[in-house]
Amino acid sequence: MGxxxxxxxxxxxxxxxxxxxxxxxxxxxxxxxxxxxxMLPWLAGRHGNPSSIHSAGRAAREAVETxxxxxxALLGARPPEVVFTASGTEANNAVVFGLAExxxxxxxxxxxxxxxxxxxxxxxxxxxxxxxxxxxxPAPDGVVPAEAVIASLGGDVSVVSMMLASNELGTLQPxxxxxxxxxxxxxxxxxDAVQAAGKIPLDVADLGADFVVLGGHKFHGPLGAAAxxxxxxxxLAPLLVGGGQERRRRASxxxxxxxxxxxxxxxxxxxxxxxxxRHLAGLRDRFEAGLGxxxxxxxxxxxxxxxxxxxxxxxxxxxxxxxxIRLDLAGFEVSTGxxxxxxxxxxxQALLAMGVPRTEALGSLRVSVGMTTTEGEIDRFLAxxxxxxxxxxxxxxGGRPSGVAAxxxxx
Amino acid sequence: MNGAGPxxxxxxxxxxxxxxxxxxxxxxxxxxxxxxAMSGGLDSSVAALLxxxxxxxxxxxxxxxxxxxxxxxxxxxxxxxDLGDARxxxxxxxxxxxxxxMDREFREHVVDPFVDDYLGGRTPSPCVRCNTYVxxxxxxxxxxxxxxxxxxxxxxxRRVAGEDGWELHRAADPGKDQxxxxxxxxxxxxxxxxxxxxxxxKAETRALARExxxxxxxxxxxxxxCFVAGGVREFVEExxxxxSLLPLAPPERATVxxxxxxxxxxxxxxxxxxxxxxxxxxxxxxxxxxxxxxVEPAANRVVVxxxxxxxxxxxxxxxxxxxxxxxxxxxxxxxxxRIRSRHPGVPAHIRPLPDRRCxxxxxxxxxxxxxGQAAVFYADDRVxxxxxxxxxx
Numbered sequence: 003m004g005x006x007x008x009x010x011x012x013x014x015x016x017x018x019x020x021x022x023x024x025x026x027x028x029x030x031x032x033x034x035x036x037x038x039x040x041m042l043p044w045l046a047g048r049h050g051n052p053s054s055i056h057s058a059g060r061a062a063r064e065a066v067e068t069x070x071x072x073x074x075a076l077l078g079a080r081p082p083e084v085v086f087t088a089s090g091t092e093a094n095n096a097v098v099f100g101l102a103e104x105x106x107x108x109x110x111x112x113x114x115x116x117x118x119x120x121x122x123x124x125x126x127x128x129x130x131x132x133x134x135x136x137x138x139x140p141a142p143d144g145v146v147p148a149e150a151v152i153a154s155l156g157g158d159v160s161v162v163s164m165m166l167a168s169n170e171l172g173t174l175q176p177x178x179x180x181x182x183x184x185x186x187x188x189x190x191x192x193x194d195a196v197q198a199a200g201k202i203p204l205d206v207a208d209l210g211a212d213f214v215v216l217g218g219h220k221f222h223g224p225l226g227a228a229a230x231x232x233x234x235x236x237x238l239a240p241l242l243v244g245g246g247q248e249r250r251r252r253a254s255x256x257x258x259x260x261x262x263x264x265x266x267x268x269x270x271x272x273x274x275x276x277x278x279x280r281h282l283a284g285l286r287d288r289f290e291a292g293l294g295x296x297x298x299x300x301x302x303x304x305x306x307x308x309x310x311x312x313x314x315x316x317x318x319x320x321x322x323x324x325x326x327i328r329l330d331l332a333g334f335e336v337s338t339g340x341x342x343x344x345x346x347x348x349x350x351q352a353l354l355a356m357g358v359p360r361t362e363a364l365g366s367l368r369v370s371v372g373m374t375t376t377e378g379e380i381d382r383f384l385a386x387x388x389x390x391x392x393x394x395x396x397x398x399x400g401g402r403p404s405g406v407a408a409x410x411x412x413x
Numbered sequence: 414m415n416g417a418g419p420x421x422x423x424x425x426x427x428x429x430x431x432x433x434x435x436x437x438x439x440x441x442x443x444x445x446x447x448x449x450a451m452s453g454g455l456d457s458s459v460a461a462l463l464x465x466x467x468x469x470x471x472x473x474x475x476x477x478x479x480x481x482x483x484x485x486x487x488x489x490x491x492x493x494x495d496l497g498d499a500r501x502x503x504x505x506x507x508x509x510x511x512x513x514x515m516d517r518e519f520r521e522h523v524v525d526p527f528v529d530d531y532l533g534g535r536t537p538s539p540c541v542r543c544n545t546y547v548x549x550x551x552x553x554x555x556x557x558x559x560x561x562x563x564x565x566x567x568x569x570x571r572r573v574a575g576e577d578g579w580e581l582h583r584a585a586d587p588g589k590d591q592x593x594x595x596x597x598x599x600x601x602x603x604x605x606x607x608x609x610x611x612x613x614x615k616a617e618t619r620a621l622a623r624e625x626x627x628x629x630x631x632x633x634x635x636x637x638x639c640f641v642a643g644g645v646r647e648f649v650e651e652x653x654x655x656x657s658l659l660p661l662a663p664p665e666r667a668t669v670x671x672x673x674x675x676x677x678x679x680x681x682x683x684x685x686x687x688x689x690x691x692x693x694x695x696x697x698x699x700x701x702x703x704x705x706x707x708v709e710p711a712a713n714r715v716v717v718x719x720x721x722x723x724x725x726x727x728x729x730x731x732x733x734x735x736x737x738x739x740x741x742x743x744x745x746x747x748x749x750x751r752i753r754s755r756h757p758g759v760p761a762h763i764r765p766l767p768d769r770r771c772x773x774x775x776x777x778x779x780x781x782x783x784x785g786q787a788a789v790f791y792a793d794d795r796v797x798x799x800x801x802x803x804x805x806x
Contacts (some may be wrong), residue, residue, distance in 0.1 A: 323557040327511050331446075331472065331559070397558055 027372035034222035040266040044259035069265025077207035078267040090196040090217040091120035093230035096122035096241035109160040114146040115355040139355040144303030145175035167198035171303035172312025181210030182185040200271035223267030227260035243343040283310035285371040293385040316366040328390045448561035453495030457567030458502040463609040465506040473503040478519035479640040522546035534708035535785025536688040547596040557617035571611035581796040586614040596789040596799035690781035724778035729802030746789040759774045
């Protein structure tokens with residue numbers, strides 16, 4: 003394992019022809035070797051429960067507290083404000099459930115269909131117990147209008163949830179604008195920054211939210227480590243109770259190796275942010291520039307401010323599911339939208355809410371590049387994409403939905 | 414960095430062995446690619462195993478047909494639990510695997526007609542419909558879009574090269590033969606089909622699974638109606654209410670009458686609980702065994718009679734289908750007819766009529782000609798085609 007994390011030059015490290023090209027970094031990213039290096043001693047050799055008083059425990063605690071400082075620095079926050087969790091989902095759930103319970107399941111939650119399921123489904127569960135949920139649709143450019151959210155405030159609204167960057171489209175949301183209005187009205191604001199962290203500058207003071215969530219594995223950190231930033235002075239009932247870990251905000255023996263890797267990847271992301279943005283945006287722009295040759299491609303959210311690494315594109319007359327599978331079989335890994343645990347494809351609620359027709363929503367691909375992606379990979383991907391789109395267009399004969407042919411034949 | 418990131422080094426799928434290069438390099442691989450339908454059951458898992466061992470490019474496809482993952486008694490064969498097994502088997506044997514969502518189509522072509530059949534006084538045949546509309550029409554089309562030239566399934570049936578093209582034959586294992594359920598295949602579908610288990614007996618299938626260490630090696634048989642977790646009656650009522658086909662009030666019990674219309678009493682349940690040939694659950698004592706002869710939805714009546722009255726000299730059929738269409742569609746055909754999946758078969762004379770209707774005359778009267786069931790025509794082991802039973806002749 004080398005000590006640096008720069009993209010390989012050209013295609014020099016691509017050995018076998020079949021080496022898959024991974025373009026699904028919004029699902030998860032490969033671990034930065036430098037983060038792995040920091041983790042290794044804690045996976046083999048060193049051990050210790052950070053709550054223990056003895057020497058091993060003290061060393062483990064020190065490692066976790068260092069990670070906390072590193073993550074806090076990425077957020078422009080102070081370390082005690084950072085609560086470690088096992089996932090972004092856990093953090094989002096903890097905030098929604100905690101605030102709903104504090105409100106006695108009365109009042110209103112405002113969110114949008116862009117929100118991650120860990121927010122939307124948590125809100126739906128709160129709704130079963132009596133809370134009301136207002137969903138504000140994004141505009142056709144993939145951005146939820148700040149004024150629409152602000153207009154919905156007042157009355158019994160107690161919680162607003164607005165993600166910083168859409169996991170599907172990459173579009174940035176007007177969190178700071180909404181935060182100011184929430185602050186004036188005493189409404190709590192949750193900002194899920196899982197996709198944004200490590201890709202664009204992040205400062206909790208600028209965001210103005212009460213809760214900010216991020217996870218390490220979206221920026222080349224390990225799986226199983228995430229963080230919830232809580233504004234000082236804001237109360238939140240703990241989701242997990244037991245030992246008094248994380249200042250009584252989250253009981254559990256900390257996952258020391260994962261947190262160490264999370265901390266290191268946060269430190270690296272903060273230090274390399276300008277280069278990373280340039281690298282990612284360069285690849286994304288190269289990809290989108292190449293779409294012209296394929297024809298009939300629409301990039302969703304292109305006119306809005308976006309993450310540098312995400313491109314959400316639909317191809318006229320093509321279904322996303324067979325396209326994604328054909329690309330996988332050809333050795334290119336992309337997603338048809340946000341990944342879902344059953345591995346099947348459903349139209350994205352966010353796209354439908356933006357006014358994208360159902361067939362186009364089903365025909366979309368999400369291409370998300372990462373720090374290990376190369377220009378050569380993008381070029382090879384574009385060539386494969388052109389081939390597969392053309393084959394599918396031929397087979398579908400101008401966009402006839404699958405299954406129709408046989409049914410017509412039988413009738 | 415080296416070997417840690419994507420794009421560097423060969424990250425194999427399903428282990429390093431890479432038994433199967435389904436992740437092909439180009440058009441050459443795509444032309445020979447076989448898709449195998451994987452339900453997560455023993456049979457289709459072994460079918461996939463056999464294909465993978467041939468060394469040709471194979472992809473596993475599962476269909477999400479009925480998403481009732483929230484129900485404790487999750488139905489076999491089409492439930493989400495079994496799809497997890499399919500995924501694991503695909504990894505074990507080293508082939509790529511994808512799950513295709515087809516629940517809307519499954520409802521439209523299988524579940525809703527199942528309910529409609531009960532409400533219409535017919536005996537439903539969901540497995541035939543599922544094969545015809547879902548496993549063949551839809552899956553073949555989806556597989557074609559993925560560049561697959563063939564679709565293999567774990568059916569116990571054989572595909573035999575005949576003089577006029579591919580023929581569908583009974584399986585080698587008479588106890589497992591599923592050719593009855595496949596009579597609605599078209600010539601083209603049969604040409605693009607593959608039944609790797611057709612020549613095997615069930616014990617061999619399980620032995621292969623055990624030997625390969627497949628996670629499904631000890632799994633039992635799938636249930637008869639995979640999407641019904643509890644009682645059929647409750648399922649039909651719930652679905653029918655959901656589609657506003659039944660009022661919310663509990664349906665009234667059916668009137669039981671004899672063939673002359675004499676009222677014999679009240680049945681235990683509404684008419685749609687009964688199907689032709691049924692003996693149990695009538696709740697009427699007559700001093701002899703009574704069977705359901707006919708179900709009359711409009712009158713909420715069940716017509717009953719003795720075993721002798723159940724026998725019919727033949728049947729009228731609709732949606733007549735021949736796998737290899739005959740040169741003259743009006744020519745009568747002599748064949749052995751099976752009027753339900755477990756029926757041993759009877760020699761019969763089949764007279765085609767206009768509009769894909771037909772009349773089938775049995776050599777000897779047969780009991781239990783049930784509207785809604787399929788009548789399948791055989792010449793020895795070969796399936797010629799069949800029809801849907803409209804009623805007794």
